[in-house]
Every structure is written in structure tokens, then in C-alpha cells.
Amino acid sequence: MSLTTDGQEPQAPHRVPTPWGETAERADIAIALLIGLCVAYSLVLWPLVPALIGSHPLLLEIVGGSTLAEVTMGAHSRLGELPLWIAVVAAVPGSMMFDWVFWWAGRRWGDRALHMLLGRPTTPRGLARREARSARLERMAGRFGPAAVVLAYYLPLPSLLIYAAAGLSGMRLRTFLALDVVGTLLWVGPVVGLGYAIGRPAVDVVHRIDHYATILTIVVIVLVIGAQARRRRLGVG
Template sequence: MTVRTPPSAPTGLGGAAPTPDPPTTRSWRRFVPWQGSATRTDMALMGAILGVVAMGLVLRPLKPFLLASHPVTLEFLTGDLTAIGAAAAFARIGEAPLWLVVLAGTAGMVKLDWLTWWTGRQWGAGIVRMLTTSTRAQRFAGRATQLHPNVLRAAVVLAVLPGIPSAVIYAMAGWARMRLATFFLLDIAGALLMTGLVAGLGYGSGQRAVEVVLLVDRFASVVSLTLIAAAVVIPWARRWLRRAFVRRTEQSQVRTPQ
């Protein structure tokens, strides 16, 4: 009688059976945009993203000080619409040329958008999952490669409008393999239109807007300390409330008769 041997398990290199990823590895993969092992490009992009986030956190408490003393510098560093309007108001009273306000505001809005475009080109759906938790936005981004090129180009131009998730749009452009030169031109066009609009409003307000900015500067220390305190206290309060809720739930379960 012939005895059949059971089929052997798939083997990897060297004849050894492949080792599955440990549960801990599979769990943290949900929080990274790449598939498989990270490459040098993946790590460089992730480091750049974290650097941009860190820069934003550092600049946040400094905004009230820079808004009144160096509004043009602030708009270049942050691309913030409030800084653009304030700089234009100072231009109205002769503190800075208006063309420099528009140029600095436009550059400030677009200077790091190429990075988001690159993440979309590198990671596709992975970066979209990191940027938004909206399933509708993820489904729409998933159809990026199927959209008509003119629709995607218009979306890049209009991404500067308030309420539009611009980072998702820029990542979609990279995912759809839009050329970087095309993306730059469209991004600059949208930023220039928005900067021109906000600068025009600030320039028209003139002295009244400057007085408001100087009032903010007078209380800049209070505003900055409040922002720093909020950044520290709010996460701590959330953790404390969560732990208190867990303890209360456990105590109620112990007291409940079985």
C-alpha cells in the first residue's frame, strides 16, 4: 500500500516556511500609509510631514506677536489668510508694498503643497486614509484616476477655498499622476486668486484693520499663553475624563449583583 505524504507548506527562501507578521506589526500598519516594509523615501516623506506639523505647533503661539510686527513674514511662514489681510492693511498705510504682500502670501500658501502631492504619488490611498476619516472623501479620492483631467485641475485651483480639504485634493492629484509642473501652475493660480481677494479686502479696510491688529498685539502674551495652555490642558483633560469614566464603569460592574 502506498502512503501519500501530505503536501508541504509553502516555503520561502532557503526552504524555510515564511513567518507571518506578528500581531503587533499588523496592528500598527493601520497607522502608516505605505504597504510592506518602509523604504527610505517613505521614511523621508513621513519625517517631512512630522516636521511640517511641528513647525505649525511652534508658530501657533507666536502668531499674535508676528501679526502686528512682521505680518509679511508671518504670511510667508504660514500662508494664513488673517496674516495676508493684516499685511495688506499695513500696506494701505505705507508700511509695506502691496505687491510684496501678494507675493509673500501666495508663496506662503503653496510652498509645501508639493509635499502633499508627492505623498499622493508615493502612497495613493494610504495617505488619503491618514488625511481624512470621511468615507465619502475616501471614496471620492479613490476615483481620482478615473476623473476627467479638467475636473481634477479645477479641483486643485479651488482647493484653497474655505471648507475644502485641500490636502486630500493635492494628494489626489499626485495619486492620479498629474505632472508636478502642471500641479504647481494650478496651485499657484488658486493661491494667487485667494491672496489677491483677501489682500484687496485688507487693503480696503486700511487703518481700521491696523487698529484691530494692534489691539491683538497688545494682548499677544495673553493670547499666546492661552493657546499654549489649551494645547496642554485639553489632551490631559480628555485622558483624565476617559480614565474617570473607565473607573466608574468598573466600579458599577463590581457593585452590580451577578
């Protein structure tokens, strides 16, 4: 047995716990990649909102479930450019695109999925808070699972935690998807209805945003790149 210079046994390197345990199987890798894709997709879509909102709001609504696009499409519906139901239904695919991934994570990884999504605490107090929050989510999923999924957009919790808790509770995928569609419509409907109620003024505001879309997009990209460069520089220093 090798010893350190002070005569003590070397400590094993600290390993960051993973939600799948010691060995990752294909399903675990697939879930991890899909969660990473969800994050990347959101980051890529974010600076495109000002560029697409004026010229292609329907496309933005379909691919991203953008709230601003939903309001805009409601306003266009008020002006008679498309049926109101299309403005509502078009937002569903983009809004719930990755929801099932977090359901799958909860179904496969159990409470370890909640631990991952809640973050890795650095203090004993933070660890205790995470464990307590995870336990509350498990109890909520067991008692109010279907209602929690339907009302996910209105609850004071990140919806992805609710979806993971639904999978943890044993909810079937088809049941989850049906409830998720209902919950998404309950959120999108009033948002599109807001745009319908505003009408022409909402369209005028969006057109003004579109006028400066290129500048806004460049500014957002520069800020993101600058923040990343500063973070790397501080990390190196």
C-alpha cells in the first residue's frame, strides 16, 4: 500500500454523484443527452426571439412556445389573419417539447432526478434544504400528481420539477402527456386571449421590436459571449 509523504494513506478522489449510480446504461445516457439538448435549444432560441417575432411569429410559437409570440398571434387573430384556435394550438408543440424528458428522468432515476434538478448544495444546510424540498415534491406528486401536472404553469415551482416528480410517482407516459396537453392549453389560452384582447396595439409594438431586431440580436449575442469570456478569465486567474 502506497503512503503519502506524511505517512498517511492517500484519499480516494472525490466523485460527483450521478443520478444513475455507478454505471450509466443507454437509457441514462439518452436522458442526459436530451436534457443537455433542452438547455442548448433554449439558449439558441433565446437570441432568435427578437429576430423572428415580427416576421415569423407563428414559426416562433411552434418551435419555441414563446409567450411573446403567443400574444402576437392572438393579436393577429383579432385582426382576422388566422383563426383563434390555430393561434392557441400552434403553441402546444414548442411549449411541451421536452417535458416528457423530465418525466422520464423521474421515472428512471427516482428522487435522484429531483436532487440533480435542485442542484448540488455546498453546505450541510443547503443539503438539508434540498432533501426537504425533494421530500415535499414527492409527497405532492403522490397526493396531487394529476392536478399538479395540469397546473404546473401556475404553481410557484419550476415545471420541470413537477414533471420529474410525476415520473417518480409512477404516472404512465400517456397519462402524463394527456395531462400536460391540458395544462399547456390552460396556460396558452389566456396568453393568446390577452393578445386577442389587445389587438392592433400589440401588433404595432411587435413591428417596432422587429425594426430593431438585428441590433437587439447582436447586442444579446455580444453580451453572452462577453459574459462567458469574463467567466473564463476569472476562472483562469
